[in-house]
Amino acid sequence: MRLQKLEFSETRSFSSFFLDYIQKKDSLKPFYGHFPEVENFKAQIAEKSKAYSDANRKVLAEVLQKQYQDIDSTEQVKQNLSSLKENTTFTVTTGHQLNIFTGPLYFIYKIVTVVNTCKELKKQYPKYNFVPVYWMASEDHDYDEIKYFRLYGKKHTWETTQTGAVGRFNPETIAKLFSEIPGDIELFKKAYKQKTLSAAVRHYVNALFAHEGLVVVDADDRSLKTLFQHVIRDDVFDHIPKKLVEDQNSKLELLGYHPQVFARDINFFYLDKDLRSRLEVSDDTFRVVDTALQFSKSEIEKMIVEEPEKFSPNVILRPLYQEVILPNLAYAGGPAEVVYWLQLKKVFDHFKVPFPVLMPRNFALIIDTPVSRKFEKTGLEYSHLFEEKNFLFNQWIVKNTVHDLSLGKEIQAMGNLFSGIRDQAAVIDPTLIKFIEAQRQRTLNGLDKAEQKILRAEKRLHTDKLAQLEAVKEELFPKGSPQERVDNF
Numbered sequence: 001m002r003l004q005k006l007e008f009s010e011t012r013s014f015s016s017f018f019l020d021y022i023q024k025k026d027s028l029k030p031f032y033g034h035f036p037e038v039e040n041f042k043a044q045i046a047e048k049s050k051a052y053s054d055a056n057r058k059v060l061a062e063v064l065q066k067q068y069q070d071i072d073s074t075e076q077v078k079q080n081l082s083s084l085k086e087n088t089t090f091t092v093t094t095g096h097q098l099n100i101f102t103g104p105l106y107f108i109y110k111i112v113t114v115v116n117t118c119k120e121l122k123k124q125y126p127k128y129n130f131v132p133v134y135w136m137a138s139e140d141h142d143y144d145e146i147k148y149f150r151l152y153g154k155k156h157t158w159e160t161t162q163t164g165a166v167g168r169f170n171p172e173t174i175a176k177l178f179s180e181i182p183g184d185i186e187l188f189k190k191a192y193k194q195k196t197l198s199a200a201v202r203h204y205v206n207a208l209f210a211h212e213g214l215v216v217v218d219a220d221d222r223s224l225k226t227l228f229q230h231v232i233r234d235d236v237f238d239h240i241p242k243k244l245v246e247d248q249n250s251k252l253e254l255l256g257y258h259p260q261v262f263a264r265d266i267n268f269f270y271l272d273k274d275l276r277s278r279l280e281v282s283d284d285t286f287r288v289v290d291t292a293l294q295f296s297k298s299e300i301e302k303m304i305v306e307e308p309e310k311f312s313p314n315v316i317l318r319p320l321y322q323e324v325i326l327p328n329l330a331y332a333g334g335p336a337e338v339v340y341w342l343q344l345k346k347v348f349d350h351f352k353v354p355f356p357v358l359m360p361r362n363f364a365l366i367i368d369t370p371v372s373r374k375f376e377k378t379g380l381e382y383s384h385l386f387e388e389k390n391f392l393f394n395q396w397i398v399k400n401t402v403h404d405l406s407l408g409k410e411i412q413a414m415g416n417l418f419s420g421i422r423d424q425a426a427v428i429d430p431t432l433i434k435f436i437e438a439q440r441q442r443t444l445n446g447l448d449k450a451e452q453k454i455l456r457a458e459k460r461l462h463t464d465k466l467a468q469l470e471a472v473k474e475e476l477f478p479k480g481s482p483q484e485r486v487d488n489f
Helices: 016-022 026-031 038-051 054-067 075-083 106-124 172-180 186-191 197-212 222-226 229-238 240-254 297-306 318-325 335-341 345-350 369-378 382-386 389-400 408-428 432-460 463-476
Strands: 089-096 129-136 148-151 154-157 215-218 268-272 275-282 285-288 294-296 311-313 328-333 357-360
Touching: 016 026, 016 335, 016 357, 026 240, 038 106, 038 328, 038 357, 054 075, 054 215, 054 222, 054 318, 075 129, 075 197, 075 215, 089 106, 106 129, 106 197, 106 328, 129 197, 154 172, 172 186, 186 197, 197 215, 222 229, 229 240, 229 268, 229 297, 229 318, 240 345, 285 297, 294 297, 311 318, 318 328, 318 345, 328 335, 335 357, 369 463, 382 389, 382 463, 389 463, 408 432
Parallel strands: 089 129, 089 328, 129 215, 328 357
Antiparallel strands: 148 154, 268 275, 268 311, 275 285, 285 294
16 A cells, blocks of 8 residues: 655645644634644643543543443453543544444544554553543434445435434434445444444444444433533523633634634523424523423523433534543544634633644545556646646646647737737827727637637547546545545445
């Protein structure tokens, strides 16, 4: 296997917001804590050690032992679960939706990122233990986003009428897809015999990564939510997170960045059985959106104390929830995730929770041997693959033609000619300048069209080669999207 690396900027696939962060632009430094460099983890460990209580650690360890009690796991996972009871153990986390059959490739890349990070940290800080964690988005109601996956160009879709948090769905009807899917899928057949989608995902992730010691966390748990009661109360009654996020958003906008997420007065959903719907308040009456449910202030207060599991954080507070319940040092996410975390630093500061090191996940493009051979024949660079298809074709034509396809010299000469005519006419009658300029533009437009026709004619001479190039582009960027966001592993 050959490995070639490209700078993020060379791919033209990332926002300036994300690129400015990874290039350590000074103006963004107030929006995060420590930059993702191995030497910075010493300070991160010190901060988390001081802030993360033994009580929270005890609750986490007990919950995970319970979640894993029916899982046939490896010694590496068992050791990691046991070590989480010790105050010298920390986590590195990534999170993702509960896509069926693992979903797109970058789900795998996220997990590889945290596994490798833990290995590097252990080399640098041997007296500590580092546990890679996959945080399941079990409380999301994102069924439309997780119900399908693409394999060998075919889309496979799971149809169900279930509603609410997807982690609580019964996955038994996924079995209808088994006959459609080629290859050995025994792993998934066993996984989808579990009673909930969360349990099924834990099963297959454990089967794929338990040898690396990966621990799967399902935060849809009453004991874990109890650790978050103080945040629930501040958000629901005082709307503090909204004020803090809006302040950060304003500062980012002044720097020319566009915020990715926006806070509400209440940043929790009401979660119960087949329901996950937003909470809103008006005149001290709390309503569950799109339902007839409503509660008084005292009823909500009682629910926070006695049934905290009914409060499900949205995108604004889910990161904080993660950092409250885990002894976490770093979060690995995609470009959109990394950017929206930068909006949340003040929320972490307010609740005295250390802001994690924000790490871009691994990004990859897998080029198999047949596709690689086709591409090598083009003579183009790998960075060219990220160009728009028509631009890519033009690049190849210019590189491989024996003809001069450019009319640049002629266009420049014509422009100079009309400049002389304009100057000559201006001496006689200045009102002629506008007419001369119009004629100049009309002529230059005609030359530009002629150049385009010459290029199209040259393309027709290389139809077979361009078809090969198009096949490569479609293989690596199916329907125009990066391979890692579409294809299944």
